[in-house]
Amino acid sequence: MLKRPLGNTGFQLGPIGFGAFKIGRNAKIKYPRPYDLPSDEEVANLLDGLIDLGIEHFDTAPAYGISEQRVGNWLSGRDAPVVVSTKVGELFEDGESRYVFDEASVRASVANSLRLLRRDVLDIVLIHTPHDDVAVLKETPVVQTLQSLKEAGDIRAIGLSGKTPQAATMALDWADLLMVEFSAEDAAHAAVIEEAARREIGVLVKKGLASGHLPADQAIPFVLNQTGVTSLVVGGLNLKHMADNLRIAEAALSQESL
Structure with missing residues:
Protein backbone atom coordinates (compact mmCIF):
# COMPACT_ATOMS: atom_id res chain seq x y z
CA MET A 1 0.00 0.00 0.00
CA GLY A 17 -7.45 5.45 8.71
CA PHE A 18 -10.08 3.86 10.94
CA GLY A 19 -12.25 6.07 13.15
CA ALA A 20 -13.04 3.94 16.20
CA PHE A 21 -16.09 5.83 17.49
CA LYS A 22 -18.66 3.14 16.73
CA ILE A 23 -16.85 0.36 18.57
CA GLY A 24 -17.16 2.31 21.82
CA ARG A 25 -20.21 4.54 21.84
CA ASN A 26 -23.77 4.55 20.53
CA ALA A 27 -25.36 7.19 22.80
CA LYS A 28 -25.88 10.87 21.91
CA ILE A 29 -24.69 10.20 18.37
CA LYS A 30 -24.89 12.36 15.25
CA TYR A 31 -25.37 9.47 12.85
CA PRO A 32 -28.76 9.26 11.13
CA ARG A 33 -29.44 5.66 12.21
CA PRO A 34 -28.98 4.02 15.62
CA TYR A 35 -26.74 0.97 15.98
CA ASP A 36 -25.80 -1.62 18.57
CA LEU A 37 -22.30 -1.74 19.94
CA LEU A 50 -8.51 -3.82 8.99
CA ILE A 51 -4.91 -4.92 9.56
CA ASP A 52 -5.31 -7.56 6.87
CA LEU A 53 -6.46 -4.82 4.49
CA GLY A 54 -3.42 -2.72 5.38
CA ILE A 55 -5.25 -0.10 7.43
CA GLU A 56 -2.88 0.59 10.30
CA HIS A 57 -4.04 3.93 11.75
CA PHE A 58 -6.76 3.76 14.40
CA ASP A 59 -8.24 7.02 15.72
CA THR A 60 -9.92 6.97 19.11
CA ALA A 61 -10.67 9.33 22.02
CA PRO A 62 -11.86 9.37 25.63
CA ALA A 63 -15.14 10.80 24.28
CA TYR A 64 -15.69 7.61 22.26
CA GLY A 65 -17.01 5.62 25.23
CA ILE A 66 -15.13 2.34 25.65
CA SER A 67 -13.25 2.68 22.36
CA GLU A 68 -9.80 3.22 23.90
CA GLN A 69 -10.24 0.23 26.18
CA ARG A 70 -11.29 -1.99 23.29
CA VAL A 71 -8.42 -0.90 21.07
CA GLY A 72 -6.02 -1.47 23.98
CA ASN A 73 -7.41 -4.92 24.72
CA TRP A 74 -7.00 -5.86 21.07
CA LEU A 75 -3.46 -4.46 20.88
CA SER A 76 -2.39 -6.34 24.00
CA GLY A 77 -2.67 -9.65 22.20
CA ARG A 78 -1.08 -8.68 18.90
CA ASP A 79 2.19 -7.42 17.52
CA ALA A 80 0.53 -5.15 14.97
CA PRO A 81 2.24 -2.09 13.47
CA VAL A 82 -0.62 0.25 14.40
CA VAL A 83 -0.40 4.01 14.80
CA VAL A 84 -2.99 5.09 17.36
CA SER A 85 -4.22 8.64 17.71
CA THR A 86 -6.25 9.70 20.73
CA LYS A 87 -7.34 12.99 22.23
CA VAL A 88 -7.70 15.17 25.31
CA GLY A 89 -10.31 17.73 26.26
CA GLU A 90 -13.68 16.07 25.69
CA LEU A 91 -15.00 13.45 28.09
CA PHE A 92 -18.22 11.47 27.75
CA GLU A 93 -19.60 10.41 31.12
CA ASP A 94 -23.09 9.45 32.26
CA GLY A 95 -24.43 10.10 28.79
CA GLU A 96 -23.13 13.65 28.51
CA SER A 97 -20.09 15.35 27.02
CA ARG A 98 -18.04 17.83 28.98
CA TYR A 99 -14.82 19.64 28.20
CA VAL A 100 -11.82 20.07 30.50
CA PHE A 101 -8.56 21.71 29.45
CA ARG A 115 -3.34 2.75 30.71
CA LEU A 116 -6.34 1.89 28.52
CA LEU A 117 -4.35 1.60 25.30
CA ARG A 118 -1.67 -0.40 27.16
CA ARG A 119 1.15 1.67 25.74
CA ASP A 120 4.30 3.16 27.20
CA VAL A 121 4.11 6.11 24.81
CA LEU A 122 1.12 7.54 22.93
CA ASP A 123 1.74 7.96 19.21
CA ILE A 124 -0.50 10.98 18.65
CA VAL A 125 -2.58 13.13 21.01
CA LEU A 126 -4.92 15.78 19.63
CA ILE A 127 -6.85 18.52 21.42
CA HIS A 128 -10.55 17.64 21.09
CA THR A 129 -12.36 20.97 21.11
CA PRO A 130 -15.92 22.30 21.16
CA HIS A 131 -16.95 24.90 18.58
CA ASP A 132 -15.16 27.70 20.45
CA ASP A 133 -11.77 26.22 19.66
CA VAL A 134 -10.00 29.58 19.42
CA ALA A 135 -10.85 30.33 23.05
CA VAL A 136 -9.55 26.90 24.10
CA LEU A 137 -6.17 27.64 22.52
CA LYS A 138 -6.00 31.19 23.85
CA GLU A 139 -7.40 30.80 27.34
CA THR A 140 -6.36 27.36 28.61
CA PRO A 141 -2.98 25.70 29.30
CA VAL A 142 -3.74 22.65 27.13
CA VAL A 143 -1.07 23.34 24.49
CA GLN A 144 1.67 23.93 27.03
CA THR A 145 0.62 20.82 28.95
CA LEU A 146 0.81 18.62 25.86
CA GLN A 147 4.17 20.12 24.94
CA SER A 148 5.43 19.24 28.41
CA LEU A 149 4.14 15.67 28.13
CA LYS A 150 5.77 15.32 24.72
CA GLU A 151 9.08 16.57 26.10
CA ALA A 152 8.77 14.06 28.96
CA GLY A 153 8.40 11.21 26.45
CA ASP A 154 4.76 10.34 27.07
CA ILE A 155 3.65 11.44 23.57
CA ARG A 156 5.38 11.33 20.19
CA ALA A 157 3.28 13.89 18.31
CA ILE A 158 0.68 16.49 19.30
CA GLY A 159 -1.88 18.51 17.41
CA LEU A 160 -5.38 19.91 17.12
CA SER A 161 -8.68 18.29 16.20
CA GLY A 162 -10.71 21.46 16.10
CA LYS A 163 -13.61 23.09 14.31
CA THR A 164 -12.52 26.34 12.69
CA PRO A 165 -9.85 27.39 10.19
CA GLN A 166 -8.90 30.16 12.61
CA ALA A 167 -7.90 27.73 15.36
CA ALA A 168 -6.17 25.44 12.88
CA THR A 169 -4.12 28.39 11.65
CA MET A 170 -3.14 29.25 15.23
CA ALA A 171 -2.08 25.65 15.81
CA LEU A 172 0.41 25.76 12.94
CA ASP A 173 2.81 27.53 15.33
CA TRP A 174 3.14 24.49 17.62
CA ALA A 175 1.38 21.42 16.18
CA ASP A 176 3.04 18.38 14.62
CA ALA A 197 2.00 21.37 3.70
CA ARG A 198 4.39 24.28 3.21
CA ARG A 199 5.46 23.97 6.85
CA GLU A 200 5.67 20.15 6.66
CA ILE A 201 2.93 19.74 9.26
CA GLY A 202 0.82 16.61 8.84
CA VAL A 203 -2.89 16.75 8.04
CA LEU A 204 -5.52 14.12 8.79
CA VAL A 205 -9.04 14.72 7.49
CA LYS A 206 -12.24 13.87 9.35
CA LYS A 207 -15.80 13.94 7.99
CA GLY A 208 -14.54 13.68 4.44
CA LEU A 209 -17.70 11.83 3.46
CA ALA A 210 -19.87 14.46 5.22
CA SER A 211 -21.16 11.85 7.70
CA GLY A 212 -22.24 9.59 4.85
CA HIS A 213 -24.02 12.26 2.81
CA LEU A 214 -21.45 12.17 -0.01
CA PRO A 215 -20.76 9.15 -2.24
CA ALA A 216 -17.41 7.58 -1.40
CA ASP A 217 -16.26 7.32 -5.01
CA GLN A 218 -16.42 11.11 -5.30
CA ALA A 219 -15.66 12.22 -1.74
CA ILE A 220 -12.50 10.19 -1.14
CA PRO A 221 -10.57 11.34 -4.24
CA PHE A 222 -11.55 14.95 -3.51
CA VAL A 223 -9.98 14.74 -0.05
CA LEU A 224 -6.87 12.76 -0.91
CA ASN A 225 -6.01 14.84 -3.97
CA GLN A 226 -5.87 17.98 -1.84
CA THR A 227 -2.22 19.01 -1.48
CA GLY A 228 -1.08 18.48 2.10
CA VAL A 229 -3.54 15.77 3.13
CA THR A 230 -1.90 12.58 4.36
CA SER A 231 -4.90 10.44 5.20
CA ALA A 243 -12.29 -2.29 1.97
CA ASP A 244 -14.30 -0.41 -0.66
CA ASN A 245 -13.10 2.93 0.74
CA LEU A 246 -9.51 1.76 0.63
CA ARG A 247 -9.88 0.54 -2.95
CA ILE A 248 -11.26 3.93 -4.01
CA ALA A 249 -8.44 5.71 -2.17
CA GLU A 250 -5.70 3.62 -3.73
CA ALA A 251 -7.20 4.09 -7.20
CA ALA A 252 -7.30 7.85 -6.69
CA LEU A 253 -3.67 7.98 -5.59
CA SER A 254 -2.57 5.71 -8.42
CA GLN A 255 -4.29 8.02 -10.90
CA GLU A 256 -2.67 11.05 -9.25
CA SER A 257 0.81 9.55 -9.62
CA LEU A 258 0.44 8.94 -13.37
Missing part, protein backbone atom coordinates in the same frame (compact mmCIF):
# COMPACT_ATOMS: atom_id res chain seq x y z
CA LEU A 2 1.18 3.50 -0.81
CA LYS A 3 1.98 5.35 2.40
CA ARG A 4 2.66 9.04 2.85
CA PRO A 5 4.57 10.88 5.57
CA LEU A 6 2.54 12.56 8.28
CA GLY A 7 4.48 15.81 8.22
CA ASN A 8 7.69 15.51 10.20
CA THR A 9 6.26 13.15 12.82
CA GLY A 10 8.14 10.14 11.45
CA PHE A 11 4.87 8.26 10.92
CA GLN A 12 3.98 6.89 7.49
CA LEU A 13 0.24 6.38 6.99
CA GLY A 14 -1.91 4.79 4.34
CA PRO A 15 -4.63 6.84 2.67
CA ILE A 16 -7.45 5.54 4.91
CA PRO A 38 -20.41 -4.75 18.59
CA SER A 39 -19.36 -7.58 20.87
CA ASP A 40 -15.74 -8.04 21.90
CA GLU A 41 -15.41 -10.82 19.34
CA GLU A 42 -16.88 -8.63 16.61
CA VAL A 43 -14.48 -5.82 17.50
CA ALA A 44 -11.50 -8.18 17.34
CA ASN A 45 -12.62 -9.52 13.96
CA LEU A 46 -13.09 -5.99 12.63
CA LEU A 47 -9.69 -4.76 13.79
CA ASP A 48 -7.98 -7.94 12.55
CA GLY A 49 -9.67 -7.42 9.21
CA ASP A 102 -6.85 22.52 32.77
CA GLU A 103 -3.39 21.03 33.31
CA ALA A 104 -4.41 18.43 35.89
CA SER A 105 -7.26 17.12 33.72
CA VAL A 106 -5.11 16.92 30.60
CA ARG A 107 -2.36 15.06 32.43
CA ALA A 108 -4.91 12.69 33.96
CA SER A 109 -6.45 12.08 30.52
CA VAL A 110 -3.10 11.21 28.97
CA ALA A 111 -2.26 8.89 31.87
CA ASN A 112 -5.62 7.16 31.48
CA SER A 113 -5.15 6.77 27.72
CA LEU A 114 -1.73 5.22 28.30
CA LEU A 177 -0.22 17.67 12.82
CA LEU A 178 -3.80 18.83 12.36
CA MET A 179 -7.06 16.91 12.09
CA VAL A 180 -9.55 19.02 10.15
CA GLU A 181 -13.00 18.73 8.65
CA PHE A 182 -12.69 18.83 4.87
CA SER A 183 -14.99 17.62 2.11
CA ALA A 184 -16.57 18.60 -1.18
CA GLU A 185 -19.35 20.13 0.93
CA ASP A 186 -17.00 22.04 3.23
CA ALA A 187 -13.61 23.13 1.92
CA ALA A 188 -13.15 25.97 4.42
CA HIS A 189 -9.85 24.48 5.64
CA ALA A 190 -8.25 24.32 2.18
CA ALA A 191 -5.90 27.27 2.73
CA VAL A 192 -4.84 25.96 6.16
CA ILE A 193 -4.11 22.53 4.68
CA GLU A 194 -1.94 24.09 2.00
CA GLU A 195 -0.06 26.18 4.57
CA ALA A 196 0.46 23.09 6.72
CA LEU A 232 -8.68 10.37 5.57
CA VAL A 233 -10.15 8.90 8.76
CA VAL A 234 -13.35 6.95 8.14
CA GLY A 235 -15.52 5.36 10.80
CA GLY A 236 -17.82 2.37 10.62
CA LEU A 237 -18.40 -1.23 11.59
CA ASN A 238 -18.62 -2.77 8.11
CA LEU A 239 -15.35 -4.28 6.95
CA LYS A 240 -16.53 -4.47 3.34
CA HIS A 241 -17.27 -0.74 3.33
CA MET A 242 -13.78 -0.06 4.68
Whole structure:
Protein backbone atom coordinates (compact mmCIF):
# COMPACT_ATOMS: atom_id res chain seq x y z
CA MET A 1 0.00 0.00 0.00
CA LEU A 2 1.18 3.50 -0.81
CA LYS A 3 1.98 5.35 2.40
CA ARG A 4 2.66 9.04 2.85
CA PRO A 5 4.57 10.88 5.57
CA LEU A 6 2.54 12.56 8.28
CA GLY A 7 4.48 15.81 8.22
CA ASN A 8 7.69 15.51 10.20
CA THR A 9 6.26 13.15 12.82
CA GLY A 10 8.14 10.14 11.45
CA PHE A 11 4.87 8.26 10.92
CA GLN A 12 3.98 6.89 7.49
CA LEU A 13 0.24 6.38 6.99
CA GLY A 14 -1.91 4.79 4.34
CA PRO A 15 -4.63 6.84 2.67
CA ILE A 16 -7.45 5.54 4.91
CA GLY A 17 -7.45 5.45 8.71
CA PHE A 18 -10.08 3.86 10.94
CA GLY A 19 -12.25 6.07 13.15
CA ALA A 20 -13.04 3.94 16.20
CA PHE A 21 -16.09 5.83 17.49
CA LYS A 22 -18.66 3.14 16.73
CA ILE A 23 -16.85 0.36 18.57
CA GLY A 24 -17.16 2.31 21.82
CA ARG A 25 -20.21 4.54 21.84
CA ASN A 26 -23.77 4.55 20.53
CA ALA A 27 -25.36 7.19 22.80
CA LYS A 28 -25.88 10.87 21.91
CA ILE A 29 -24.69 10.20 18.37
CA LYS A 30 -24.89 12.36 15.25
CA TYR A 31 -25.37 9.47 12.85
CA PRO A 32 -28.76 9.26 11.13
CA ARG A 33 -29.44 5.66 12.21
CA PRO A 34 -28.98 4.02 15.62
CA TYR A 35 -26.74 0.97 15.98
CA ASP A 36 -25.80 -1.62 18.57
CA LEU A 37 -22.30 -1.74 19.94
CA PRO A 38 -20.41 -4.75 18.59
CA SER A 39 -19.36 -7.58 20.87
CA ASP A 40 -15.74 -8.04 21.90
CA GLU A 41 -15.41 -10.82 19.34
CA GLU A 42 -16.88 -8.63 16.61
CA VAL A 43 -14.48 -5.82 17.50
CA ALA A 44 -11.50 -8.18 17.34
CA ASN A 45 -12.62 -9.52 13.96
CA LEU A 46 -13.09 -5.99 12.63
CA LEU A 47 -9.69 -4.76 13.79
CA ASP A 48 -7.98 -7.94 12.55
CA GLY A 49 -9.67 -7.42 9.21
CA LEU A 50 -8.51 -3.82 8.99
CA ILE A 51 -4.91 -4.92 9.56
CA ASP A 52 -5.31 -7.56 6.87
CA LEU A 53 -6.46 -4.82 4.49
CA GLY A 54 -3.42 -2.72 5.38
CA ILE A 55 -5.25 -0.10 7.43
CA GLU A 56 -2.88 0.59 10.30
CA HIS A 57 -4.04 3.93 11.75
CA PHE A 58 -6.76 3.76 14.40
CA ASP A 59 -8.24 7.02 15.72
CA THR A 60 -9.92 6.97 19.11
CA ALA A 61 -10.67 9.33 22.02
CA PRO A 62 -11.86 9.37 25.63
CA ALA A 63 -15.14 10.80 24.28
CA TYR A 64 -15.69 7.61 22.26
CA GLY A 65 -17.01 5.62 25.23
CA ILE A 66 -15.13 2.34 25.65
CA SER A 67 -13.25 2.68 22.36
CA GLU A 68 -9.80 3.22 23.90
CA GLN A 69 -10.24 0.23 26.18
CA ARG A 70 -11.29 -1.99 23.29
CA VAL A 71 -8.42 -0.90 21.07
CA GLY A 72 -6.02 -1.47 23.98
CA ASN A 73 -7.41 -4.92 24.72
CA TRP A 74 -7.00 -5.86 21.07
CA LEU A 75 -3.46 -4.46 20.88
CA SER A 76 -2.39 -6.34 24.00
CA GLY A 77 -2.67 -9.65 22.20
CA ARG A 78 -1.08 -8.68 18.90
CA ASP A 79 2.19 -7.42 17.52
CA ALA A 80 0.53 -5.15 14.97
CA PRO A 81 2.24 -2.09 13.47
CA VAL A 82 -0.62 0.25 14.40
CA VAL A 83 -0.40 4.01 14.80
CA VAL A 84 -2.99 5.09 17.36
CA SER A 85 -4.22 8.64 17.71
CA THR A 86 -6.25 9.70 20.73
CA LYS A 87 -7.34 12.99 22.23
CA VAL A 88 -7.70 15.17 25.31
CA GLY A 89 -10.31 17.73 26.26
CA GLU A 90 -13.68 16.07 25.69
CA LEU A 91 -15.00 13.45 28.09
CA PHE A 92 -18.22 11.47 27.75
CA GLU A 93 -19.60 10.41 31.12
CA ASP A 94 -23.09 9.45 32.26
CA GLY A 95 -24.43 10.10 28.79
CA GLU A 96 -23.13 13.65 28.51
CA SER A 97 -20.09 15.35 27.02
CA ARG A 98 -18.04 17.83 28.98
CA TYR A 99 -14.82 19.64 28.20
CA VAL A 100 -11.82 20.07 30.50
CA PHE A 101 -8.56 21.71 29.45
CA ASP A 102 -6.85 22.52 32.77
CA GLU A 103 -3.39 21.03 33.31
CA ALA A 104 -4.41 18.43 35.89
CA SER A 105 -7.26 17.12 33.72
CA VAL A 106 -5.11 16.92 30.60
CA ARG A 107 -2.36 15.06 32.43
CA ALA A 108 -4.91 12.69 33.96
CA SER A 109 -6.45 12.08 30.52
CA VAL A 110 -3.10 11.21 28.97
CA ALA A 111 -2.26 8.89 31.87
CA ASN A 112 -5.62 7.16 31.48
CA SER A 113 -5.15 6.77 27.72
CA LEU A 114 -1.73 5.22 28.30
CA ARG A 115 -3.34 2.75 30.71
CA LEU A 116 -6.34 1.89 28.52
CA LEU A 117 -4.35 1.60 25.30
CA ARG A 118 -1.67 -0.40 27.16
CA ARG A 119 1.15 1.67 25.74
CA ASP A 120 4.30 3.16 27.20
CA VAL A 121 4.11 6.11 24.81
CA LEU A 122 1.12 7.54 22.93
CA ASP A 123 1.74 7.96 19.21
CA ILE A 124 -0.50 10.98 18.65
CA VAL A 125 -2.58 13.13 21.01
CA LEU A 126 -4.92 15.78 19.63
CA ILE A 127 -6.85 18.52 21.42
CA HIS A 128 -10.55 17.64 21.09
CA THR A 129 -12.36 20.97 21.11
CA PRO A 130 -15.92 22.30 21.16
CA HIS A 131 -16.95 24.90 18.58
CA ASP A 132 -15.16 27.70 20.45
CA ASP A 133 -11.77 26.22 19.66
CA VAL A 134 -10.00 29.58 19.42
CA ALA A 135 -10.85 30.33 23.05
CA VAL A 136 -9.55 26.90 24.10
CA LEU A 137 -6.17 27.64 22.52
CA LYS A 138 -6.00 31.19 23.85
CA GLU A 139 -7.40 30.80 27.34
CA THR A 140 -6.36 27.36 28.61
CA PRO A 141 -2.98 25.70 29.30
CA VAL A 142 -3.74 22.65 27.13
CA VAL A 143 -1.07 23.34 24.49
CA GLN A 144 1.67 23.93 27.03
CA THR A 145 0.62 20.82 28.95
CA LEU A 146 0.81 18.62 25.86
CA GLN A 147 4.17 20.12 24.94
CA SER A 148 5.43 19.24 28.41
CA LEU A 149 4.14 15.67 28.13
CA LYS A 150 5.77 15.32 24.72
CA GLU A 151 9.08 16.57 26.10
CA ALA A 152 8.77 14.06 28.96
CA GLY A 153 8.40 11.21 26.45
CA ASP A 154 4.76 10.34 27.07
CA ILE A 155 3.65 11.44 23.57
CA ARG A 156 5.38 11.33 20.19
CA ALA A 157 3.28 13.89 18.31
CA ILE A 158 0.68 16.49 19.30
CA GLY A 159 -1.88 18.51 17.41
CA LEU A 160 -5.38 19.91 17.12
CA SER A 161 -8.68 18.29 16.20
CA GLY A 162 -10.71 21.46 16.10
CA LYS A 163 -13.61 23.09 14.31
CA THR A 164 -12.52 26.34 12.69
CA PRO A 165 -9.85 27.39 10.19
CA GLN A 166 -8.90 30.16 12.61
CA ALA A 167 -7.90 27.73 15.36
CA ALA A 168 -6.17 25.44 12.88
CA THR A 169 -4.12 28.39 11.65
CA MET A 170 -3.14 29.25 15.23
CA ALA A 171 -2.08 25.65 15.81
CA LEU A 172 0.41 25.76 12.94
CA ASP A 173 2.81 27.53 15.33
CA TRP A 174 3.14 24.49 17.62
CA ALA A 175 1.38 21.42 16.18
CA ASP A 176 3.04 18.38 14.62
CA LEU A 177 -0.22 17.67 12.82
CA LEU A 178 -3.80 18.83 12.36
CA MET A 179 -7.06 16.91 12.09
CA VAL A 180 -9.55 19.02 10.15
CA GLU A 181 -13.00 18.73 8.65
CA PHE A 182 -12.69 18.83 4.87
CA SER A 183 -14.99 17.62 2.11
CA ALA A 184 -16.57 18.60 -1.18
CA GLU A 185 -19.35 20.13 0.93
CA ASP A 186 -17.00 22.04 3.23
CA ALA A 187 -13.61 23.13 1.92
CA ALA A 188 -13.15 25.97 4.42
CA HIS A 189 -9.85 24.48 5.64
CA ALA A 190 -8.25 24.32 2.18
CA ALA A 191 -5.90 27.27 2.73
CA VAL A 192 -4.84 25.96 6.16
CA ILE A 193 -4.11 22.53 4.68
CA GLU A 194 -1.94 24.09 2.00
CA GLU A 195 -0.06 26.18 4.57
CA ALA A 196 0.46 23.09 6.72
CA ALA A 197 2.00 21.37 3.70
CA ARG A 198 4.39 24.28 3.21
CA ARG A 199 5.46 23.97 6.85
CA GLU A 200 5.67 20.15 6.66
CA ILE A 201 2.93 19.74 9.26
CA GLY A 202 0.82 16.61 8.84
CA VAL A 203 -2.89 16.75 8.04
CA LEU A 204 -5.52 14.12 8.79
CA VAL A 205 -9.04 14.72 7.49
CA LYS A 206 -12.24 13.87 9.35
CA LYS A 207 -15.80 13.94 7.99
CA GLY A 208 -14.54 13.68 4.44
CA LEU A 209 -17.70 11.83 3.46
CA ALA A 210 -19.87 14.46 5.22
CA SER A 211 -21.16 11.85 7.70
CA GLY A 212 -22.24 9.59 4.85
CA HIS A 213 -24.02 12.26 2.81
CA LEU A 214 -21.45 12.17 -0.01
CA PRO A 215 -20.76 9.15 -2.24
CA ALA A 216 -17.41 7.58 -1.40
CA ASP A 217 -16.26 7.32 -5.01
CA GLN A 218 -16.42 11.11 -5.30
CA ALA A 219 -15.66 12.22 -1.74
CA ILE A 220 -12.50 10.19 -1.14
CA PRO A 221 -10.57 11.34 -4.24
CA PHE A 222 -11.55 14.95 -3.51
CA VAL A 223 -9.98 14.74 -0.05
CA LEU A 224 -6.87 12.76 -0.91
CA ASN A 225 -6.01 14.84 -3.97
CA GLN A 226 -5.87 17.98 -1.84
CA THR A 227 -2.22 19.01 -1.48
CA GLY A 228 -1.08 18.48 2.10
CA VAL A 229 -3.54 15.77 3.13
CA THR A 230 -1.90 12.58 4.36
CA SER A 231 -4.90 10.44 5.20
CA LEU A 232 -8.68 10.37 5.57
CA VAL A 233 -10.15 8.90 8.76
CA VAL A 234 -13.35 6.95 8.14
CA GLY A 235 -15.52 5.36 10.80
CA GLY A 236 -17.82 2.37 10.62
CA LEU A 237 -18.40 -1.23 11.59
CA ASN A 238 -18.62 -2.77 8.11
CA LEU A 239 -15.35 -4.28 6.95
CA LYS A 240 -16.53 -4.47 3.34
CA HIS A 241 -17.27 -0.74 3.33
CA MET A 242 -13.78 -0.06 4.68
CA ALA A 243 -12.29 -2.29 1.97
CA ASP A 244 -14.30 -0.41 -0.66
CA ASN A 245 -13.10 2.93 0.74
CA LEU A 246 -9.51 1.76 0.63
CA ARG A 247 -9.88 0.54 -2.95
CA ILE A 248 -11.26 3.93 -4.01
CA ALA A 249 -8.44 5.71 -2.17
CA GLU A 250 -5.70 3.62 -3.73
CA ALA A 251 -7.20 4.09 -7.20
CA ALA A 252 -7.30 7.85 -6.69
CA LEU A 253 -3.67 7.98 -5.59
CA SER A 254 -2.57 5.71 -8.42
CA GLN A 255 -4.29 8.02 -10.90
CA GLU A 256 -2.67 11.05 -9.25
CA SER A 257 0.81 9.55 -9.62
CA LEU A 258 0.44 8.94 -13.37
